[in-house]
Amino acid sequence: MRRHRITGLLGAIALAAGTLAAAGPAHGLPPADPPPAEFGTDWHDPLTAAPPVARPATRSCQVTLAEAQFRDFTPYRGDYTPPTGCGAADWAAVVLRLEGKVKGRQYDRLGHLSLGGVEILRTSTPQPSPDGITWSVEKDVTRYRDALARPQPVEMLIGNVVNDTYTGVIDVKATLTFYAADGRTPAPDTPDRVLPLTTPTITTPRNTERLLAEVYATGSGGGCEEYWYMTTPAGAPYSCTADGGPHREVRVLVDGRLAGIAAPFPTVWTGGWSNPFLWYVTPGPRAFDVQPIRYDLTPYAALLNDGRPHRIEVTVAGLPAGQSGWSTPTNLLLWQDEARQVVTGALTRHQESDPSGHSRWTPAGPGEQHRVDTEGAHRLTVAGYLNTSRGRVATTVTRSVHHTSVHRWTEGESRDALTATWTDQESVTHGPTTTRTDRTYTMDGETTLGAGDRLRTVLTLGDRADTVTLRGGRTVDVSRLDDRYTGDATYTANVPRDQRHAVATTSARYRLYGSQAPGGCYDRTVATAQGAVTVDRRRC
Numbered sequence: 001m002r003r004h005r006i007t008g009l010l011g012a013i014a015l016a017a018g019t020l021a022a023a024g025p026a027h028g029l030p031p032a033d034p035p036p037a038e039f040g041t042d043w044h045d046p047l048t049a050a051p052p053v054a055r056p057a058t059r060s061c062q063v064t065l066a067e068a069q070f071r072d073f074t075p076y077r078g079d080y081t082p083p084t085g086c087g088a089a090d091w092a093a094v095v096l097r098l099e100g101k102v103k104g105r106q107y108d109r110l111g112h113l114s115l116g117g118v119e120i121l122r123t124s125t126p127q128p129s130p131d132g133i134t135w136s137v138e139k140d141v142t143r144y145r146d147a148l149a150r151p152q153p154v155e156m157l158i159g160n161v162v163n164d165t166y167t168g169v170i171d172v173k174a175t176l177t178f179y180a181a182d183g184r185t186p187a188p189d190t191p192d193r194v195l196p197l198t199t200p201t202i203t204t205p206r207n208t209e210r211l212l213a214e215v216y217a218t219g220s221g222g223g224c225e226e227y228w229y230m231t232t233p234a235g236a237p238y239s240c241t242a243d244g245g246p247h248r249e250v251r252v253l254v255d256g257r258l259a260g261i262a263a264p265f266p267t268v269w270t271g272g273w274s275n276p277f278l279w280y281v282t283p284g285p286r287a288f289d290v291q292p293i294r295y296d297l298t299p300y301a302a303l304l305n306d307g308r309p310h311r312i313e314v315t316v317a318g319l320p321a322g323q324s325g326w327s328t329p330t331n332l333l334l335w336q337d338e339a340r341q342v343v344t345g346a347l348t349r350h351q352e353s354d355p356s357g358h359s360r361w362t363p364a365g366p367g368e369q370h371r372v373d374t375e376g377a378h379r380l381t382v383a384g385y386l387n388t389s390r391g392r393v394a395t396t397v398t399r400s401v402h403h404t405s406v407h408r409w410t411e412g413e414s415r416d417a418l419t420a421t422w423t424d425q426e427s428v429t430h431g432p433t434t435t436r437t438d439r440t441y442t443m444d445g446e447t448t449l450g451a452g453d454r455l456r457t458v459l460t461l462g463d464r465a466d467t468v469t470l471r472g473g474r475t476v477d478v479s480r481l482d483d484r485y486t487g488d489a490t491y492t493a494n495v496p497r498d499q500r501h502a503v504a505t506t507s508a509r510y511r512l513y514g515s516q517a518p519g520g521c522y523d524r525t526v527a528t529a530q531g532a533v534t535v536d537r538r539r540c
Helices: 017-022 142-148 224-230 298-304
Strands: 060-070 076-080 090-103 112-117 118-124 132-141 152-158 170-178 192-198 208-215 249-254 257-262 295-297 310-317 332-338 344-352 356-362 370-388 391-409 415-430 432-451 454-470 474-491 503-514 521-529 532-538
Touching: 060 112, 060 152, 060 432, 090 118, 090 142, 112 142, 118 132, 118 142, 118 192, 142 192, 152 170, 208 249, 208 298, 208 310, 224 310, 224 415, 249 298, 257 344, 257 370, 257 391, 298 344, 298 370, 298 391, 310 332, 344 391
Parallel strands: none
Antiparallel strands: 060 170, 076 152, 090 132, 090 170, 112 118, 112 152, 192 332, 208 295, 208 332, 249 257, 249 310, 344 370, 356 370, 370 391, 391 415, 415 432, 432 454, 454 474, 474 503, 503 521, 521 532
């Protein structure tokens, strides 16, 4: 992805090499060699602090899904056939693994992998060293059982440009490993149907009793929407403007009526903030595994169960009219009532607050900085019921999103800073069970271009979520995610790579507690200096 000239961000958190060293070596390992004084022609292969995908100890079968070299924007196309040695479709788990390698000079690139039109992975690539790097991404794709259970066409694309300057050919292999179910490891509950939303008009099965949508929403493509959180209102003297400023909201509409709202995750790709040295080893949260936004559309199932085609659309509110830059591939996940040919019901409630999203630009006075203050909020409640074979089941979904940010910059953008917080609170009551999820995304940093064209970026990113499940008013499950990245990188801009004299310290800590964590607790920290791993510690 090409990046426009962006140089800035606020609320700097200094991360000194001494602080990283004080964290100590990984458990059971001797102290690592001292890191180099500056970046050279090679560095540690990219890695994240996230937990590995859980794999059951049952019989497994592996299938190669795609193997390709990407030099341009020609997609890989192939054919998939499910394995025969691990069950017909009732697998205990299915794990997708993407392995990649690249060397030379190359931008970060965005990619996707689909099966029968169903998007099963959206990813981005790390930027290579001259000597070359390898990396991998793993993802649990068991929920796509419906698409995995039969032969399907495969399409994969990591759009790339290779020429005399950008020499990195992206070489990847994607595999699926299937784990058979047995008496001790049964197959999990997965959707009966997975339908790609390739056109806005779709007809769903008439006995649908639960309906989710997942949207792989990404602002990207090399234009200003790659940095949508930094855009300023029209008229402000900044290199990326949008009529209403940086507030964005991803919405789902059913037959033109608002059915779901969400805050987009502010993904920072591996060339983000004008400073690739921040990301060479430790990418920002979700950069390698773009997670879809999920919406519970079950209150609308009764309307969709009439056997007629309906329009389900995804829009990005706040995006200037006619402007591109967002991708929103969408899958519908449906559970069916096998004991009913038609499930009837009704939408009983639709209550929406007036959406707000506004920015205020304060021009810079002499010797001061320009400032844009942004705030946006929206709340939606929908409810309905379905007459299933097990009786009437009511579903109520409430979602509330809120965004605040302060963006400051100097004339010429030699100093550019942002502090931003997004919250996305969701409550879903389905029969006697209520699940509440509170998500918070944060971005806080600053870029400065100083004497001798030394460009420095100091940045912290946060991805947090607290989930509580209640049944009959009693808590039955609790989980907490806290994924945090901090980095401080400096290099000389506008010179050849071997003259940049780049230094960088980064730290990524991923904490997960509750039923979603292996053993109930996962806590790993990975820290680097000048591309060398200085800490790799697990605390659980």
